[in-house]
Every structure is written in C-alpha cells, then in structure tokens.
Amino acid sequence: MSLPALYFPQDQHMVAGAAAGAGPGATVVVVVVAVVVVVVVPWWWAIMHLKSRLRGQTLNDPRAPERAAGQRALRDNRIELVRASWKELTISIHEVTLSDEGLYTCSLFTMPVKTSKAYLTVLGVPEKPEITGFTKPAQEGDHVTLTCTTSGSKPAADIRWFRNDKEIQGMTEVNATGRSFTVRSTLEFLVDRSEDGVAYTCSVDHVALLSTPQQVTEVLEVHYAPRVEILHSLIFPQEGQYFKLECDSKGNPLPEPVIWTKDGGELPDVERMIVEGRELIITSLNQTDNGTYRCEASNSLGTDIAEYKLFVYDPNALAQHSPDHALIGGVVAVVVFITLCFIIVLGRYLARHKGTYLTNEAKGAEDAPDADTAIINAEGNHAHAEEKKEYFI
Numbered sequence: 557m558s559l560p561a562l563y564f565p566q567d568q569h570m571v572a573g574a575a576a577g578a579g580p581g582a583t584v585v586v587v588v589v590a591v592v593v594v595v596v597v598p599w600w601w602a603i604m605h606l607k608s609r610l611r612g613q614t615l616n617d618p619r620a621p622e623r624a625a626g627q628r629a630l631r632d633n634r635i636e637l638v639r640a641s642w643k644e645l646t647i648s649i650h651e652v653t654l655s656d657e658g659l660y661t662c663s664l665f666t667m668p669v670k671t672s673k674a675y676l677t678v679l680g681v682p683e684k685p686e687i688t689g690f691t692k693p694a695q696e697g698d699h700v701t702l703t704c705t706t707s708g709s710k711p712a713a714d715i716r717w718f719r720n721d722k723e724i725q726g727m728t729e730v731n732a733t734g735r736s737f738t739v740r741s742t743l744e745f746l747v748d749r750s751e752d753g754v755a756y757t758c759s760v761d762h763v764a765l766l767s768t769p770q771q772v773t774e775v776l777e778v779h780y781a782p783r784v785e786i787l788h789s790l791i792f793p794q795e796g797q798y799f800k801l802e803c804d805s806k807g808n809p810l811p812e813p814v815i816w817t818k819d820g821g822e823l824p825d826v827e828r829m830i831v832e833g834r835e836l837i838i839t840s841l842n843q844t845d846n847g848t849y850r851c852e853a854s855n856s857l858g859t860d861i862a863e864y865k866l867f868v869y870d871p872n873a874l875a876q877h878s879p880d881h882a883l884i885g886g887v888v889a890v891v892v893f894i895t896l897c898f899i900i901v902l903g904r905y906l907a908r909h910k911g912t913y914l915t916n917e918a919k920g921a922e923d924a925p926d927a928d929t930a931i932i933n934a935e936g937n938h939a940h941a942e943e944k945k946e947y948f949i
Contacts (some may be wrong), residue, residue: 654678654710654735679764680710680736685772687758693808695857696780698747704758706770707738711763715741718757752778752808781858782807784814786851788864793841794871801836801864803851811853819847841868 632649639646645662657678664670685706694700704726706713717726726741741758745751757773782805789800803814816823816836823829823836824844830837838845849864 652678654680657735678710679762680708681764682706682709682713682739682760682762682770684770685715685758685760687756687772687774690774690776693777693779694747694751696747696749696778700745700747700776702743702756702774704741704772705738706760707733708736709739709760709762709764710736712737713739713760713762715739716759716761717741717743718755718759720755747776747778749778749780749808751776752780777808779808779857782811782853782855782860784851784853784860784862786849786862786864792869793866794869795842796871797841799838799841799845799866801849801851803834803836803853803862805834805851805853805860807853807855807857807860809855811855815852817850817852820850843868843870 634650636648636650637646638648649656657676659673659675661671661673683706685704687702687704689700689702691698691700704715704717706715712730715726715728717724724743726743728739728741731738731740739760743756753775755773755775757771760770762769785804787802787804790797793799801816803816805811805814814834816831818824818829823831828839830839834851836849836851845868846866849866850861851863852859852861854860
C-alpha cells in the first residue's frame with residue numbers, strides 16, 4: 557500500500573532564498589505532486605487515511621517517515637486537506653503564523669519512497685508604529701527626544717520621519733525578537749517657538765504592506781513667553797484725526813488681556829481713548845495726546861513690553877513747512893544743465909590743445925627728403941621750442 561504524507565521541519569525560520577511569501581493570518585495553499593506507482597487500496601480508504609493523519613490520528617505504518625529526526629506529521633486544526641488523489645495532494649493553512657515558515661515535504665510510500673518539497677516563506681507584518689517622548693506641552697529651550705517603534709516585522713521594516721511634509725533623518729536601531737524584528741528610530745532636537753504646531757510623522761515601509769505604509773502623526777505644542785510689537789495706523793498723526801495703536805503680542809499661552817498705559821500711568825481720557833482687545837483707539841487727536849504709550853503682555857512664562865512715542869502735528873504748521881516740490885525740481889534741473897555744459901566745454905578745449913601739440917612737434921619732419929634730414933629738422937624744432945613754450949592750465 558502506498559499513501560502520500562506531508563511534513564515540515566520543526567525549527568526552521570528566516571531561511572534566505574525563500575521562494576514564496578505570506579503574512580501572518582493569511583491562508584496558504586501548498587500543492588505537491590507525486591506519481592503513484594502501485595495502488596492496492598480502495599480510493600475512499602486512502603482519503604480517510606490522509607484526513608486522519610491531518611487530524612493527528614495514528615495508523616499502523618511501520619514505514620511512516622514522520623518518526624524520522626527533524627520532521628513531524630502535520631497535526632494542526634488550521635491545516636485542511638483541500639484535494640487528494642494518487643497524483644496530487646493539496647493542503648490549506650489558515651491564519652498563518654511565523655512558525656509556519658519552513659520546508660514542506662510530501663512523501664509517497666512506494667518502493668522506493670518518492671518525495672517532493674516546497675519552501676514556505678512567511679512575512680511578518682509590522683504593527684502600527686507608536687511615537688513616544690512627547691511632553692505636552694513642551695517649553696521653549698527644552699531638549700526633546702522622539703522615538704518611533706514598530707514590532708513584528710520580518711524582514712525588518714524601514715522607518716522614515718517627516719517634519720510636516722519634509723523628510724528628516726533619524727537614528728535607527730534594529731533588534732531581533734524571536735522570529736521577527738523590532739525597529740526603533742529616534743529624533744533629537746532643541747525646541748524653540750518655531751516648533752509650535754509642527755507635525756512629526758513616523759512612516760513604516762515594508763514589503764508586506766505593499767504600497768500603503770503605516771503612519772502615525774503627533775503635533776508638537778510649545779509654550780513660550782510673549783513678544784510684543786506696537787503697530788500704528790498713521791505715519792504723521794495730525795490733530796483731529798482718528799488714530800489706532802495695535803499691540804501685536806505673540807506667545808503661548810496667548811497673553812490676554814494686554815495692558816495699555818501712557819507716560820507710566822493710566823490712560824488720561826477714557827472717553828476718547830478706547831481699548832478694544834489689543835487695540836488702543838483715539839477717536840480725535842489733539843496736542844495733549846503727545847507722550848509715550850506702553851503695551852504690556854504677560855503669560856505664565858514671562859512678560860514683554862513695547863513702547864510708542866506719539867507726536868501730534870498741527871495741520872496748519874505742517875502745511876507751511878511742507879517743501880515746495882516744484883521749486884526743488886527746478887533747482888535740480890538747473891544744476892544738471894550747468895554741469896553738462898561744463899563737461900562739454902572742457903572736453904572740446906582738451907581735444908583742441910592736444911592736437912596742436914602733436915602738430916608742432918612733428919613740424920619740419922614731414923617735408924624732409926630722407927630720414928637723416930627729418931631728424932636734423934626735428935632737432936632744430938626742439939631748439940626753437942626752448943624759446944617758445946606752451947603752458948597748459
């Protein structure tokens with residue numbers, strides 16, 4: 557009698573050169589084909605014999621190779637016989653785990669015994685990552701260490717960090733935990749106010765995840781002391797005008813309310829000087845409003861102060877002292893015209909005197925019949941030049 561049986565090794569894992577992969581929890585179908593030489597039992601008895609072996613039942617078979625070292629028969633409720641014939645034996649493995657990885661052998665008890673083997677590789681799907689190290693809230697100047705951890709991956713997963721949408725580099729550590737891997741990546745940085753509201757994302761890439769990485773995002777909250785600046789609505793405030801000062805204070809927690817003072821004391825005219833939130837409004841300016849205005853903003857981390865010196869202009873005096881733009885333009889045009897005329901006259905004068913000098917120096921040499929006579933004539937002209945000198949101013 558000849559019957560097929562399916563085996564796998566007890567302690568094989570993480571074998572290089574795997575031919576196929578499956579994640580834990582999946583269903584795997586293993587098909588092994590063998591050729592039966594002798595058939596001496598009824599078909600129904602062979603099927604019942606295979607099913608009983610998958611259930612872990614024992615039949616008297618002195619040639620059963622499951623008793624050999626390093627192999628054991630398949631006895632697991634997750635393993636189901638799908639198809640069985642004298643040419644093919646197919647099993648299905650439900651809820652695959654990492655321990656299911658290994659070399660599966662189908663043995664056919666003929667004379668001689670015939671076997672066929674298939675290697676099953678199981679991919680460990682990484683768990684959803686977790687970010688630790690966030691202190692909510694962090695304070696400006698703190699040193700923060702963020703750690704992203706994922707476990708259960710096989711092979712080891714890749715971790716990437718993103719600061720908002722820009723990728724940044726972390727320090728990665730990989731540790732083997734049984735058949736799978738635990739991967740950690742760490743970021744270290746000094747916190748300042750620009751980090752407030754920044755999203756840090758840890759992304760895990762793995763072959764078992766296909767094109768959809770697992771991600772987790774944490775938003776950093778930073779508390780910092782306020783900074784104050786006063787913004788004004790007019791450059792040259794004049795009497796009778798509407799005027800507004802705004803106390804632009806930035807801090808976390810938000811410094812509210814802000815405090816307005818004038819010359820170190822309270823606002824003198826509460827009917828014309830109205831405080832609305834961060835704004836100080838003076839409905840109608842006059843000379844008595846001149847002075848130093850101060851805005852003070854505070855939160856739990858500190859206090860900041862900004863000052864603005866107000867000078868109210870008299871509209872009539874401002875108009876009298878305003879410059880005559882037409883007069884200024886005329887003066888500038890005259891100056892430019894005179895400068896251009898001077899440059900032209902000077903250029904013509906220099907060009908004319910330069911030509912006269914060259915002509916006198918060469919006089920007497922141009923009519924000479926030969927070179928010797930030209931030199932003699934030139935020397936004579938130099939002698940006369942001592943009597944008549946030219947001066948350039």
